[in-house]
Amino acid sequence: MRRWQPSPLLRGSAVLHAVAAGSLTIAPAAWPYALGAVAANHLLLTAAGLWPRSHLLGPNLTRLAETADAIALTIDDGPDPQITPQVLDALDAAGARASFFCIGARAERHPQLIAEIVRRGHRVENHSQHHRHHFSLCGPRALSREIAAAQATLSALAGTPPQYFRAPAGLRNPFLDPVLHRHDLHLASWTRRGFDTRERDPARVGARLLRGLAAGDVLLLHDGHAARSHSGEPMILAVLPQLFAACRARGLRVQPLPPPDWSDPR
Numbered sequence: 001m002r003r004w005q006p007s008p009l010l011r012g013s014a015v016l017h018a019v020a021a022g023s024l025t026i027a028p029a030a031w032p033y034a035l036g037a038v039a040a041n042h043l044l045l046t047a048a049g050l051w052p053r054s055h056l057l058g059p060n061l062t063r064l065a066e067t068a069d070a071i072a073l074t075i076d077d078g079p080d081p082q083i084t085p086q087v088l089d090a091l092d093a094a095g096a097r098a099s100f101f102c103i104g105a106r107a108e109r110h111p112q113l114i115a116e117i118v119r120r121g122h123r124v125e126n127h128s129q130h131h132r133h134h135f136s137l138c139g140p141r142a143l144s145r146e147i148a149a150a151q152a153t154l155s156a157l158a159g160t161p162p163q164y165f166r167a168p169a170g171l172r173n174p175f176l177d178p179v180l181h182r183h184d185l186h187l188a189s190w191t192r193r194g195f196d197t198r199e200r201d202p203a204r205v206g207a208r209l210l211r212g213l214a215a216g217d218v219l220l221l222h223d224g225h226a227a228r229s230h231s232g233e234p235m236i237l238a239v240l241p242q243l244f245a246a247c248r249a250r251g252l253r254v255q256p257l258p259p260p261d262w263s264d265p266r
Contacts, residue, residue, distance in 0.1 A: 004181040009048065009056045010174055016041050045174050049136055052170025052189045058177030061164070061188040061257065064216040070253035071217045073098040073243075074190065075236070076127055076166065077197075077224025079106055079113035083234045084223045088120055090237065094244040096254035098122050099188075101166045104129035104150035106224065107157055114157040123256040126150045126162040126185060136171035143179045151183055163260050164188040186260035193220040194239060202229050202238035209239065210246045218257070219243070 006014070020034035048056035055062075064072055075098050078084045084100075091098060100117050102124055107114050117124055128135060129149035138146070147165060155161040165185040167176065172187075180187055192213075194205035209219055226234040247254055 004178050007056060007058050007177070009045070010058070010177070013041050013045060013174070049171060049173045052167075053191075057172060057174055058180075059187060061186060061218065061260070063191050063218060064258065066216055068216050069251065070215065070255045071213065071219060071247065072257045073219050073221070073254050074101060074125075074166070074188070074257065075099070075221050075223050076101045077106075077131065077222045077226075078102055079110045079117070080224045080226070081110055081113065083226055083236065084110075084113050085116070086234075086237055087223050087240070088116060088122075090240045091122070091254075092120060094240070094254065096244060096247075097256050098254070099125050099164065099256040100223070101125045101127035101164070101188075102150075102154060103127050103131045103224065104153035105131075107153055111157050114154070118158050124154050124158040124160075124162060125164040125166065125188070125257070126154060127166050128168055129153065131168045133168065135168045136173050138173075138175075140175040140179055143175055144182070147179060147183055147185070151185070164257055188218070188257060190220040191217040194235075196235040196239065197222050197225045197227050199235065200227055200230055202233075202235060202242070205235055205239050206242040209243060213246055213250065213252075215250075215252060 016037060020038050023030050023034050048054045053062045054060065064070065073096065075087065078100060079102055100122055102114065114124055126147065128146050130146065151161060163186060165180055166188050170189050192209055194208045196205045199205050221236045221239065223236055226236050229235060229238045
């Protein structure tokens with residue numbers, strides 16, 4: 001197993017806490033300064049966890065290699081028995097492939113959809129077992145239980161273990177990186193997203209995804225918790241044709257995330 005290496009921010013935070021504790025022993029009157037430094041550090045750590053594309057808490061894939069003539073399509077929160085089969089058909093028709101970040105509990109309810117995702121040449125990745133909204137507030141044991149449960153569920157159903165993890169809503173805390181290391185998972189976020197779980201206008205979702213679209217981008221859409229357009233169509237199904245047309249025009253392939261490169265902090 002790879003040796004876990006804390007990020008510079010985590011390493012610096014540990015040093016700061018040690019220095020602050022030591023200063024209280026040497027100069028107790030300096031406690032306001034020590035407390036202020038620790039509080040500022042905690043604010044920085046919190047801000048880093050609230051920024052899904054941040055690399056401050058550890059490695060985080062947000063882009064493909066710059067030389068790629070492709071974009072990566074990632075699809076979250078499924079599988080959904082009504083929407084996922086239609087998404088798979090749309091991907092087949094376009095000759096596109098994707099990474100599906102699946103919720104373990106949903107996969108258990110619809111194992112045939114996981115099998116179908118794999119059969120059609122897509123990849124199944126870990127999006128936690130229950131997609132709890134308070135995930136980023138959990139300690140290391142709770143994080144590990146949630147991630148390990150999904151890893152076991154999805155490995156059994158897909159036949160191969162997920163290689164990537166995406167946190168619910170992309171939010172995390174400093175405990176996550178060492179937990180992912182223990183489970184041999186790489187964190188992945190995105191370059192651009194369409195907010196398709198709450199936006200009901202396909203044109204707006206498409207504009208967010210396609211404005212400045214370029215090789216190496218990682219895009220996020222949802223087959224689970226998908227918003228509906230004003231006509232009642234799941235947003236991902238309304239937007240995929242726009243995405244495929246834009247990629248054809250730019251000569252870009254639509255592919256899943258590549259195998260992790262642990263030396264690359266993207």
